[in-house]
Amino acid sequence: MATSKSTSTYNRQNWEDAEFPILCQTCLGDNPYIRMTKDRYGKECKICSRPFTVFRWCPGARMRFKKTEVCQTCSRLKNVCQTCLLDLEYGLPIQVRDAALRIKDDLPRSEVNKEYYIQNMDREMGKVDTTSPGGAVGKSQAASDLLMKLARTSPYYKRNRPHICSFWVKGECKRGEECPYRHEKPTDPDDPLADQNIKDRYYGTNDPVADKLMRRADQMPKLEPPEDRSITTLYIGNLGEKLGEKELRDHFYQYGEIRAITVVARQQCAFVQFTTRGAAEVAAERTFNKLILGGRRLTIKWGRSQGRQGGGGDCAEMGDGEEMLEPVPGLPGTLPPPPADMRNNFFNLAGPSATATSDHDAAMMQSMMIPPPMAPMGRPPPAILPPALYLASRCENCLRHFLFPEQNAGLQGICPLCEMPEALLELSTKPVEPSPAPNCCMELVDKGSSPALIALGRDSRGRAP
Numbered sequence: 087m088a089t090s091k092s093t094s095t096y097n098r099q100n101w102e103d104a105e106f107p108i109l110c111q112t113c114l115g116d117n118p119y120i121r122m123t124k125d126r127y128g129k130e131c132k133i134c135s136r137p138f139t140v141f142r143w144c145p146g147a148r149m150r151f152k153k154t155e156v157c158q159t160c161s162r163l164k165n166v167c168q169t170c171l172l173d174l175e176y177g178l179p180i181q182v183r184d185a186a187l188r189i190k191d192d193l194p195r196s197e198v199n200k201e202y203y204i205q206n207m208d209r210e211m212g213k214v215d216t217t218s219p220g221g222a223v224g225k226s227q228a229a230s231d232l233l234m235k236l237a238r239t240s241p242y243y244k245r246n247r248p249h250i251c252s253f254w255v256k257g258e259c260k261r262g263e264e265c266p267y268r269h270e271k272p273t274d275p276d277d278p279l280a281d282q283n284i285k286d287r288y289y290g291t292n293d294p295v296a297d298k299l300m301r302r303a304d305q306m307p308k309l310e311p312p313e314d315r316s317i318t319t320l321y322i323g324n325l326g327e328k329l330g331e332k333e334l335r336d337h338f339y340q341y342g343e344i345r346a347i348t349v350v351a352r353q354q355c356a357f358v359q360f361t362t363r364g365a366a367e368v369a370a371e372r373t374f375n376k377l378i379l380g381g382r383r384l385t386i387k388w389g390r391s392q393g394r395q396g397g398g399g400d401c402a403e404m405g406d407g408e409e410m411l412e413p414v415p416g417l418p419g420t421l422p423p424p425p426a427d428m429r430n431n432f433f434n435l436a437g438p439s440a441t442a443t444s445d446h447d448a449a450m451m452q453s454m455m456i457p458p459p460m461a462p463m464g465r466p467p468p469a470i471l472p473p474a475l476y477l478a479s480r481c482e483n484c485l486r487h488f489l490f491p492e493q494n495a496g497l498q499g500i501c502p503l504c505e506m507p508e509a510l511l512e513l514s515t516k517p518v519e520p521s522p523a524p525n526c527c528m529e530l531v532d533k534g535s536s537p538a539l540i541a542l543g544r545d546s547r548g549r550a551p
């Protein structure tokens with residue numbers, strides 16, 4: 087048991103002894119099998135200076151150890167967590183919550199009055215359920231629009247991270263990855279969020295986190311009413327298939343008398359027209375970005391006057407329909423439509439529609455249908471035979487006839503096919519032009535520096551004679 091000199095030891099019967107702390111989901115961590123250490127009267131409460139039971143635990147892996155900072159009586163007076171001092175229902179600072187609910191702080195600040203006030207409140211809260219908040223928070227009104235906009239709906243476990251290693255900032259940390267602290271660059275020391283006081287947070291004064299959230303709330307979009315006072319119609323978008331006129335009437339009748347409700351099922355939108363402008367303004371203020379019906383968040387906008395609609399507006403004109411998007415660069419454009427005379431001629435057949443074509447188009451189509459002439463299969467095309475003079479020879483081994491160029495005919499005496507030496511016999515001594523017989527085909531063979539034309543001796547169908 088640790089007590090200080092300021093502790094009232096004579097009033098020991100009012101010291102707090104608890105079995106489990108009052109914590110938010112973020113401080114408790116995501117581990118369902120958490121282990122805590124309990125220290126009875128371990129420290130003084132940082133608000134009322136009374137000794138209380140201190141709990142200490144680790145909210146998760148790679149997280150810092152956390153402990154309770156205030157007693158449960160001070161926690162229930164403000165309905166806050168014993169560790170982070172944020173509201174248990176909305177996850178917001180006390181200053182933001184009190185400003186939204188218009189709660190006036192009446193806690194005394196002097197030591198004598200504070201001790202007397204805490205004893206009386208502890209006695210009154212002992213008569214009711216321990217899970218219900220006490221003080222002015224328990225008597226407050228319902229949630230306001232500001233709380234619904236700023237409320238945190240999921241735990242923020244990033245708040246449980248270890249502190250920054252001061253040795254690493256100075257370049258002297260030698261633990262490396264085993265260091266339990268964060269190796270990150272600290273924030274700007276002039277940042278107001280770097281200097282926070284637990285008493286300022288509890289009493290809701292000069293809280294930098296609350297000031298940041300209030301500035302964010304002021305920058306949120308608002309639905310400004312139109313200048314034309316004759317407009318009393320609200321546009322309701324994103325209805326879906328299940329919401330209809332009955333559901334809309336059951337919700338919007340509370341804001342004032344409704345003149346008409348027009349539902350456009352094809353575009354999933356509706357128009358709610360009130361009899362007075364004041365009722366329409368109240369409905370727009372209380373439902374903008376906050377209305378959820380049938381599990382769908384509805385879009386609320388002001389309608390347009392009949393003169394600006396140009397003959398009756400629909401959902402697409404109100405901006406809730408299809409939007410014109412910019413084209414993606416690099417994609418090909420749309421194909422042009424087919425000609426008028428070819429739209430019904432799917433197979434490109436000559437029919438009644440083809441008679442209207444011009445003579446030029448008919449001639450072009452006829453020329454495309456005639457196949458090009460093909461070379462005969464018996465002999466190679468003339469381009470293979472170069473325009474030169476040759477000397478005829480014959481191989482005694484393979485019985486093939488060759489035509490060698492005049493400048494190097496028979497110099498090597500080697501057959502280009504069977505490669506037999508001294509097998510070539512010269513049949514002519516005068517150069518002649520290559521003119522193969524109709525039943526033979528020629529083939530150009532290049533053997534080193536002695537290209538030759540070989541008479542294969544086959545007919546036009548490729549068969550040997």
